[in-house]
Amino acid sequence: MAEINVALSARDSSAPTGKIKLSARNVGVFYGAANALRDVNMDFEEHQVISLIGPSGCGKSTFLRCINRMNDTIPGCRVVGSINMDGTNIYGPDIDPVELRARVGMVFQKPNPFPKSIYDNVAYGPRIHGMAAGKAELDEVVEWALRSAGLWEEAKDRLQQPGTGLSGGQQQRLCIARAIAVHPEVILMDEPCSALDPIATAKIEELIDELRRSFTIIIVTHSMQQAARVSQKTAFFHMGNLVEEGPTDVIFTKPHDPRTGAYITGRIG
Amino acid sequence: MNSALPAAVAKGPDLSKARIKRRYATEARFRLYGLGAITFAIVFLVILLGTIISNGYSAFVATTIALDVNLDKAAIDPDGTKNPETIAQADFRGVVRTSIRSLFPEGTERSQERVLFGIFSEGAQYDVQKRVVNNPQLIGTTQRFWVKAAPDIDMLRKGYLVAADDGTARVNLTQEGFYKRLEKDGRVRTEFNTTFFTAADSREPEQAGVLGAMVGTFMTLGVCLLLVLPIGIAAAIYLEEFAPKNRWTDLIEVNINNLAAVPSIVFGLLGLAVLLNWFGMPRSAPLAGGVVLALLVLPTIIIAGRSALKAVPPSIREAALGVGASHLQTVGHHVLPLAMPGILTGTIIGMAHALGESAPLLMIGMVAFVVDTPTSLTDASTVLPVQIFLWADAPERAFVERTSAAIMVLLVFLILMNLVAILLRRKFERRW
Structure with missing residues (x-):
């Protein structure tokens, strides 16, 4: 793993710095006339795992998709407020969502590898962004990404086989490798383990903790245990509102808002 | 739990034998209806194919008669020039007729001569002419030619006609007598009808073939495909992936769906009015035919293309957008390749x-009687379905079997195209 750590740039210091990576101000989302998310104000620190929890339809996924402007692709969806990334509003007029999505990667609920080879899955991002100068460099990027996603040992002998032939957990790690291959600053994960068995889930959770050293990770999850295990900070959403946010241990042990306590203990949701 | 159960609940489900038996009986009845419907369809298909094949198979063979032709130097090339042009001008009709007369040396009356000559195809002289022009060395020798029998004799041999002297029969007893003698001499045989695949249309059934119509069909479909594939795919991609959803695109969508249901003859009228009268395209040409057919199948292909694009799961689009691909890259790199088999299947079916369309082509003059195989997109030509239409109209008995044979050729092409569509779908079908 030594060479991987070398490959991680100076930006990737391993300890949380306390620096604010993202800050959301008065973010709201409308689907047509329906107001799906109201007035979210929240800061995200660098090199932390932040989990967004809440019952179905509470707006947590909607909020996640605001951060890489994935909501732009949904017709009739309108986002208000601002999200600053390193001090720049990503909803500003001179921000190109395509460029933004190279800096903010995303992993989806269901593993969705392209129906192409494992190699091409990982190499797709670097290719379209012109990252590698040649085949050798691209090979290096693919190996690095697969190693970082903990998939190299399983995949190195079958790089040219279709990514859809992997098991569910491997597919999801392939999707993580695909996301980190373009070396984003933030990785968004939308319930990445909901389609996986407990063993594959444990592997992904281990990986998330590993990846925290290089990336800022925001994860939406329905599993309280998962949020408690992987995240340093937790935010609870309910009916389109951000109810409460804070260090994970505080949210889970001494929540301020009665709704948070009720959700965590399983009384609402 | 409520203490008082509703009466219906307390009674419980009715599991009596009679009721269950009735339910099974309904199912059995339904299966029987389905089986009946399929049997009905199969029976009619068999009747249809059976009629076509039994009517048409005999067109693939033709009756030929051995004729020993004396290629008299004095008649063909008296000056001994060996010049193909001079030879071609010679009176081969006379040469052939002399040879026919010599088959019956006892001498026939002049009135019977016409009957005698009528046994042989009018095209016999051209066969002889062609072979002599190609090989002038034959002049002065006697060569055996297997020339085609006249269509009536062919029909007589195939058993479709009966000779009689009542004045209405196509073959009278005298002519049958001549034919029987030739047959007894071993001068008559049945061979594969190559003319049917190497000639274009003709007034004489024994000289008519489907090659002209086949070439015309390929040219027309080629023009059609060249127009339809890029335009159809571009329109489908734009409408499905890029067009904003508003009243205008709704209107366009409704209109495309309606166009797919417009009677094909209307497209023919459009072609006549716009392509021929306004743009001045040549009549009866594959170029105009291809454009008209393209207009006809474009809606079908756009609809098929859109549904193929729609069938690509959104997760693939999200994955590509998620790594920072632009909209066009997402479509070009991922969505289109996955939709392509569906689009191609739709295109082939279109x-x-x-291929089977004739009505719109009638309107732009492709119904013309064309004896030459077309060599360019602006040559007058016809297509297989129109050829079938033309032959079905012809009064000669020999055209009846040729009509069915041409239908068989058309069906073979249709089956091949559908087979390609099925194979493509099998090969590229993906499951997510």
Whole structure:
């Protein structure tokens, strides 16, 4: 793993710095006339795992998709407020969502590898962004990404086989490798383990903790245990509102808002 | 739990034998209806194919008669020039007739001569002429030619006609007598009808073939495909992936769906009015035919293309957008390749539809009687379905079997195209 750590740039210091990576101000989302998310104000620190929890339809996924402007692709969806990334509003007029999505990667609920080879899955991002100068460099990027996603040992002998032939957990790690291959600053994960068995889930959770050293990770999850295990900070959403946010241990042990306590203990949701 | 159960709940489900038996009986009845419907369809298909094949198979063979032709130097090339042009001008009709007379040396009356000559195809002289022009060395020798029998004799041999002297029969007893003698001499045989695949249309059934119509069909479909594939795919991608959803695109969508249901003859009228009268395209040409057919199948292909694009799961689009691909890259790199088999299947089925279309082509003059195989897109030509239409109209008995044979050729092409569509779908079908 030594060479991987070398490959991680100076930006990737391993300890949380306390620096604010993202800050959301008065973010709201409308689907047509329906107001799906109201007035979210929240800061995200660098090199932390932040989990967004809440019952179905509470707006947590909607909020996640605001951060890489994935909501732009949904017709009739309108986002208000601002999200600053390193001090720049990503909803500003001179921000190109395509460029933004190279800096903010995303992993989806269901593993969705392209129906192409494992190699091409990982190499797709670097290719379209012109990252590698040649085949050798691209090979290096693919190996690095697969190693970082903990998939190299399983995949190195079958790089040219279709990514859809992997098991569910491997597919999801392939999707993580695909996301980190373009070396984003933030990785968004939308319930990445909901389609996986407990063993594959444990592997992904281990990986998330590993990846925290290089990336800022925001994860939406329905599993309280998962949020408690992987995240340093937790935010609870309910009916389109951000109810409460804070260090994970505080949210889970001494929540301020009665709704948070009720959700965590399983009384609402 | 409520203490008082509703009466219906307390009674419980009715599991009596009679009721269950009735339910099974309904199912059995339904299966029987389905089986009946399929049997009905199969029976009619068999009747249809059976009629076509039993009517048409005999067109693939032709009756030929051995004729020993004396290639008299004095008649063909008296000056001994060996010049193909001079030879071609010679009176081969006379040469052939002399040879026919010599088959019956006892001498026939002049009135019977016409009957005698009528046994042989009018095209016999051209066969002889062609072979002599190609090989002038034959002049002065006697060569055996297997010349085609006249269509009536062919029909007589195939058993479709009966000779009689009542004045209405196509073959009278005298002519049958001549034919019987030739047959007894071993001068008559049945061979594979190559003319049917190497000639274009003709007034004489024994000289008519489907090659002209086949070439015309290929040219027309080629023009059609060249127009339809890029335009159809571009329109489908734009409408499905890029067009904003508003009243205008709704209107366009409704209109495309309606266009797919417009009677094909209307497209023919459009072609006549716009392509021929306004743009001045040549009449009866594959170029105009291809454009008209393209207009006809374009809606079908756009609809098929859109549904193929729609069938690509959104997760693939999200994955590509998620790593920072632009909209066009997402479509070009991922969505289109996955939709392509579906689009191609739709295109092939659309082309098969175009292959069988005749009505719109009638309007732009492709119904013309064309004896030459077309060599360019602006040559007058016809297509297989129109050829079938023309032959079905012809009064000669020999054209009846040729009509069915041409239908068989058309069906073979249709089956091949559908087979390609099925194979493509099998090969590229993906499951997510």
